[in-house]
Amino acid sequence: xxxxxxxxxxxxxxxxxxxxxxxxxxxxxxxxxxxxxxxxxxxxxxxxxxxxxxxxxxxxxxxxxxxxxxxxxxxxxxxxxxxxxxxxxxxxxxxxxxxxxxxxxxxxxxxxxxxxxxxxxxxxxxxxxxxxxxxxxxxxxxxxxxxxxxxxxxxxxxxxxxxxxxxxxxxxxxxxxxxxxxxxxxxxxxxxxxxxxxxxxxxxxxxxxxxxxxxxxxxxxxxxxxxxxxxxxxxxxxxxxxxxxxxxxxxxxxxxxxxxxxxxxxxxxxxxxxxxxxxxxxxxxxxxxxxxxxxxxxxxxxxxxxxxxxxxxxxxxxxxxxxxxxxxxxxxxxxxxxxxxxxxxxxxxxxxxxxxxxxxxxxxxxxxxxxxxxxxxxxxxxxxxxxxxxxxxxxxxxxxxxxxxxxxxxxxxxxxxxxxxxxxxxxxxxxxxxxxxxxxxxxxxxxxxxxxxxxxxxxxxxxxxxxxxxxxxxxxxxxxxxxxxxxxxxxxxxxxxxxxxxxxxxxxxxxxxxxxxxxxxxxxxxxxxxxxxxxxxxxxxxxxxxxxxxxxxxxxxxxxxxxxxxxxxxxxxxxxxxxxxxxxxxxxxxxxxxx
Amino acid sequence: xxxxxxxxxxxxxxxxxxxxxxxxxxxxxxxxxxxxxxxxxxxxxxxxxxxxxxxxxxxxxxxxxxxxxxxxxxxxxxxxxxxxxxxxxxxxxxxxxxxxxxxxxxxxxxxxxxxxxxxxxxxxxxxxxxxxxxxx
Numbered sequence: 001x002x003x004x005x006x007x008x009x010x011x012x013x014x015x016x017x018x019x020x021x022x023x024x025x026x027x028x029x030x031x032x033x034x035x036x037x038x039x040x041x042x043x044x045x046x047x048x049x050x051x052x053x054x055x056x057x058x059x060x061x062x063x064x065x066x067x068x069x070x071x072x073x074x075x076x077x078x079x080x081x082x083x084x085x086x087x088x089x090x091x092x093x094x095x096x097x098x099x100x101x102x103x104x105x106x107x108x109x110x111x112x113x114x115x116x117x118x119x120x121x122x123x124x125x126x127x128x129x130x131x132x133x134x135x136x137x138x139x140x141x142x143x144x145x146x147x148x149x150x151x152x153x154x155x156x157x158x159x160x161x162x163x164x165x166x167x168x169x170x171x172x173x174x175x176x177x178x179x180x181x182x183x184x185x186x187x188x189x190x191x192x193x194x195x196x197x198x199x200x201x202x203x204x205x206x207x208x209x210x211x212x213x214x215x216x217x218x219x220x221x222x223x224x225x226x227x228x229x230x231x232x233x234x235x236x237x238x239x240x241x242x243x244x245x246x247x248x249x250x251x252x253x254x255x256x257x258x259x260x261x262x263x264x265x266x267x268x269x270x271x272x273x274x275x276x277x278x279x280x281x282x283x284x285x286x287x288x289x290x291x292x293x294x295x296x297x298x299x300x301x302x303x304x305x306x307x308x309x310x311x312x313x314x315x316x317x318x319x320x321x322x323x324x325x326x327x328x329x330x331x332x333x334x335x336x337x338x339x340x341x342x343x344x345x346x347x348x349x350x351x352x353x354x355x356x357x358x359x360x361x362x363x364x365x366x367x368x369x370x371x372x373x374x375x376x377x378x379x380x381x382x383x384x385x386x387x388x389x390x391x392x393x394x395x396x397x398x399x400x401x402x403x404x405x406x407x408x409x410x411x412x413x414x415x416x417x418x419x420x421x422x423x424x425x426x427x428x429x430x431x432x433x434x435x436x437x438x439x440x441x442x443x444x445x446x447x448x449x450x451x452x453x454x455x456x457x458x459x460x461x462x463x464x465x466x467x468x469x470x471x472x473x474x475x476x477x478x479x480x481x482x483x484x485x486x487x488x489x490x491x492x493x494x495x496x497x498x499x500x501x502x503x504x505x506x507x508x509x510x511x512x513x514x515x516x517x518x519x520x521x522x523x524x525x526x527x528x529x530x531x532x533x534x535x536x537x538x539x540x541x542x543x544x545x546x547x548x549x550x551x552x553x554x555x556x557x558x559x560x561x562x563x564x565x566x567x568x569x570x571x572x573x574x575x576x577x578x579x580x581x582x583x584x585x586x587x588x589x590x591x592x593x594x595x
Numbered sequence: 596x597x598x599x600x601x602x603x604x605x606x607x608x609x610x611x612x613x614x615x616x617x618x619x620x621x622x623x624x625x626x627x628x629x630x631x632x633x634x635x636x637x638x639x640x641x642x643x644x645x646x647x648x649x650x651x652x653x654x655x656x657x658x659x660x661x662x663x664x665x666x667x668x669x670x671x672x673x674x675x676x677x678x679x680x681x682x683x684x685x686x687x688x689x690x691x692x693x694x695x696x697x698x699x700x701x702x703x704x705x706x707x708x709x710x711x712x713x714x715x716x717x718x719x720x721x722x723x724x725x726x727x728x729x730x731x
Contacts, residue, residue, distance in 0.1 A: 077687050078688060078689055079689050079691075083691055086689040086692050092708060093708040095695045095708075097692060097698055098694075099694075099698075100691075102698050104698075110685045111684055112685055113684040113687060116684065142716060143716065144712030144713075198709070199714060200714075201714070205706075205712065206713065206715070207707075207710070208712050209709055210698075334634070336639075339674050341675050342677075343682060344675070344682045345678055347681075361684065362681065
């Protein structure tokens with residue numbers, strides 16, 4: 001494991017529902033214009049999207065890419081995996097380090113119960129088989145941020161194996177169909193994190209902070225069932241949501257709580273797998289997709305030009321949008337795995353095998369943990385569809401944007417309006433404003449964290465539009481700092497529902513609310529006099545005068561052009577400053593015309 | 596044995612790294628090749644500074660090889676001598692840490708509460724650059 005570089009890289013953005021332009025294996029067209037090799041519309045798990053080469057050649061070869069991911073998620077716990085020092089994101093250097101973490105002689109590892117429970121919960125949520133007996137091993141390599149010279153991990157017999165992760169990919173004409181795909185999980189293991197290295201190139205030295213050394217990690221190894229950046233990103237996003245729902249990890253990529261390494265190779269379908277490269281330094285879901293697609297294309301180009309792929313480690317450079325070889329890796333590493341001599345096997349129990357009279361603190365019951373599993377994202381989505389009659393893709397969006405689901409549920413609680421109306425307003429209007437604003441500051445991370453928008457070029461814009469706020473927990477943004485609170489939106493929707501205002505007026509009110517002037521919807525409506533005209537008589541008069549003022553249009557109508565009425569309706573609406581219900585206007589006009 | 600070592604010692608500076616067996620032969624003579632020594636030195640950062648060290652290594656391997664005399668057919672290997680013990684589970688409380696000053700005293704160089712290390716791993720000098728000593 002090469003040094004995790006502590007250069008301050010830009011924060012990535014949160015991946016919504018995989019609506020990627022360019023580089024997407026599910027939608028790309030063959031550049032030469034020949035019949036596309038892409039799977040369009042429905043695709044199944046078995047079909048592998050295929051790539052064509054960039055340069056047109058005679059008799060194009062089809063390429064298939066194979067992507068395997070190794071995901072490290074920092075366990076959300078108070079103390080570290082084998083020691084009692086604190087787990088915290090920021091603290092003075094080396095202040096959260098115990099003698100064991102510093103690898104002083106005479107210290108021994110003591111396993112943290114919470115970490116084991118977290119591993120079991122995650123394994124159960126990912127449909128894994130939980131090994132009732134698992135073992136710890138030492139993985140040896142030398143690096144300054146690994147004071148012991150080895151990492152305690154679970155190589156021979158990990159805690160969970162053979163699971164699956166189901167994720168949904170956007171497809172179809174308007175990217176509105178959800179296609180479920182599954183990636184198999186090879187194993188989940190407990191292991192220690194290393195410290196952090198800060199490279200000081202100026203003085204040719206490295207500064208080591210061991211605060212992170214010894215923090216518990218869950219390594220989730222995915223089988224190479226993925227075939228492009230989009231699939232990988234969506235799968236990782238789903239895993240992130242699951243971990244967050246379980247509470248086993250906050251899985252925040254920007255804070256390094258979720259790290260992904262990708263193993264990528266290409267081959268012609270039917271032929272053996274190609275040489276793979278490992279890509280590291282992927283610290284946002286967006287870059288994960290970019291890096292994988294870049295690397296796939298690089299390998300294809302290299303092989304098409306008669307070159308060969310070296311089995312090496314490459315680092316993704318987000319500014320250049322490319323992967324580069326990490327030359328400081330000395331050939332193939334021999335980790336000299338050996339059993340951890342200081343730790344006996346980890347034994348887990350279930351309801352049937354639980355020893356009688358055992359100290360509950362000292363035993364872990366898999367069945368008990370299974371019963372306490374919270375609702376997983378896929379179940380939440382199903383429930384939203386059933387309960388509120390929304391489309392599946394809406395449920396994906398609600399869950400994908402951090403804090404949005406809670407916002408939505410708070411609005412539902414306080415409003416009389418129909419759930420479908422709430423869904424539409426939250427997902428279209430509210431989310432639309434959030435995206436438009438290109439929110440630059442996240443409440444949680446403080447003021448010096450910023451997203452990529454400021455750095456991206458114009459060509460990136462379509463990509464950027466597909467993503468929303470940055471890859472940190474912005475619930476604080478939506479909850480506390482959001483210009484429109486759930487109560488305000490609820491009140492607005494009530495006004496709409498009770499037909500006090502028209503929907504056009506409601507949009508105006510919303511815009512006013514967004515300005516954060518502290519007024520309630522009711523206040524804005526009365527200030528701007530946006531109430532719907534209740535006086536039918538006055539409306540009838542207005543319609544009458546409008547009809548007199550535009551005899552041409554009336555003639556058109558009488559001649560049999562039904563669409564001319566829309567012009568009249570528009571004129572009346574303008575005259576009423578959108579304070580009349582268009583349906584009522586239409587009704588009055590039609591009555592007058594027929595009389 | 597010594598004459599053999601001297602012979603190989605003469606060969607070594609000429610870049611002759613081939614031993615006469617490809618790897619330490621478990622059953623046989625227990626000869627360790629120069630390649631293996633170099634590999635071990637890089638992995639474990641142990642300096643086999645002399646041929647006595649290599650000879651000692653060979654003897655150690657031969658000693659351990661005697662384990663093979665035991666018939667272990669159908670016997671499940673042990674993981675460790677602790678395997679029947681109970682693995683103690685600690686509750687998730689913060690009880691340690693906050694001793695940066697003490698820990699930093701162990702470091703040769705310190706910069707503002709960080710340990711100081713050279714940039715990246717220092718690669719070992721190549722065999723040709725080292726003073727050639729006879730590997731067996």
